Every structure is written in C-alpha cells, then in structure tokens.
Amino acid sequence: MDIVxxxxxxxxxxxxxxxxxxEQVSTTVALLRSLGILSHSRTSINGHVHxxxxxxxxxAYHNQxxxxxxSRRQDDLHRRGASTRIIAWLDDCVAKGVLSQSNxxxxxxxxxxxxxxxxxxxxxxxxxxxxPIVRMHVxx
Amino acid sequence: xxxxxxxxxxxxxxxxxxxxxxxxxEVHRWMTTSMEQLGSSFFASFTGxxxx
Numbered sequence: 001m002d003i004v005x006x007x008x009x010x011x012x013x014x015x016x017x018x019x020x021x022x023e024q025v026s027t028t029v030a031l032l033r034s035l036g037i038l039s040h041s042r043t044s045i046n047g048h049v050h051x052x053x054x055x056x057x058x059x060a061y062h063n064q065x066x067x068x069x070x071s072r073r074q075d076d077l078h079r080r081g082a083s084t085r086i087i088a089w090l091d092d093c094v095a096k097g098v099l100s101q102s103n104x105x106x107x108x109x110x111x112x113x114x115x116x117x118x119x120x121x122x123x124x125x126x127x128x129x130x131x132p133i134v135r136m137h138v139x140x
Numbered sequence: 141x142x143x144x145x146x147x148x149x150x151x152x153x154x155x156x157x158x159x160x161x162x163x164x165x166e167v168h169r170w171m172t173t174s175m176e177q178l179g180s181s182f183f184a185s186f187t188g189x190x191x192x
Contacts, residue, residue, distance in 0.1 A: 040168030116188035
C-alpha cells in the first residue's frame with residue numbers, strides 16, 4: 001500500500017487507542033530513534049509525525065502489505081498532506097536495514113519490504129509484560 | 141551519568157516501567173550512544189542476519 005495511505009490509516013488506528021497497535025508504534029519509534037533515523041530532539045513538536053510514520057510501518061505489518069513509494073517528489077507529498085521528511089526517513093530505513101528493497105536500489109523507491117529486524121521487534125512488542133508502572137512527576 | 145550502554149530491550153522495559161524517565165532527552169541520547177557503542181549486539185534478542 002502507498003506510504004501516504006498507510007500514514008492516514010495509521011493516524012486513525014493511533015486515535016482509536018488500540019493498545020497493541022500503540023505499543024508496536026512506540027517500539028518502532030524507539031527502534032528508529034536508536035538507529036538515528038528519527039530525531040530525538042523537539043519530540044513535543046514533531047513526535048506526532050514520528051508516531052504516524054512508525055504507525056505506517058506497523059499498519060503495513062498488520063495488513064501484511066509492503067510499503068510502496070511511487071513518487072519521491074516533495075510537492076506530491078505536501079499536496080497529499082504528508083510530511084516532506086518521509087522520503088529522507090525511508091531512505092535511512094533502507095540504508096539501516098529496517099526496510100529492504102525488492103529491486104536492489106539503495107534508496108526508497110517502489111516496493112519496500114519489512115526487514116526481519118523490524119518484524120522481530122513488532123512481535124516482541126505484542127508480548128504482555130507485567131511490570132509496575134512508576135510515574136515520576138505524578139503525586140499519589 | 142549514563143555511561144554504561146544498555147540493550148534495546150532494556151530501554152523498552154524502561155518505557156514500560158518508568159515512562160516519564162524514558163521520555164527524557166537524556167535517555168534518548170543514551171539509547172543512541174548505546175546503539176553506537178554496542179553495534180549489532182544492541183539488539184540482543186534479534187538473531188537474524190539483516191541487521192544495520
């Protein structure tokens with residue numbers, strides 16, 4: 001499915017407060033941040049865009065689809081309401097092995113497959129962990 | 141303060157145990173630094189081959 005459509009679908013899924021989906025999105029954001037693909041600064045401003053991008057990868061995993069990039073033009077992305085940063089992020093995902101190219105290109109174009117690293121941590125995020133939640137700044 | 145590198149799983153656990161601490165800039169920098177220092181062993185539970 002096209003990346004912009006996946007992002008729109010992911011935004012709706014995130015808003016629906018599906019706990020498994022949101023856990024997988026958070027894990028994917030952490031994965032992308034640790035690899036240096038997404039920035040960890042100014043997250044209060046850009047965090048929702050990062051969540052939507054990671055959500056698109058999770059939505060592709062849930063729907064058993066590939067991520068498709070048909071246009072790398074910033075103009076097309078902007079017109080369709082997507083962040084113009086997503087091409088750079090997708091290129092980084094291909095470079096760092098989070099997404100793999102089916103056609104041998106070194107950048108994001110055409111059909112992109114989810115890598116074993118990403119699917120491993122999406123499976124990992126589904127596992128229920130019973131841990132106490134400690135809130136630092138909330139008074140009892 | 142955060143000199144010892146941790147694995148990706150440890151940071152995910154931290155997010156579940158103490159979300160307020162996890163969402164600080166220092167912890168995210170710590171995560172990036174750990175990834176740079178540990179390389180592929182940062183992803184401790186991942187045994188595949190296509191690793192960054």
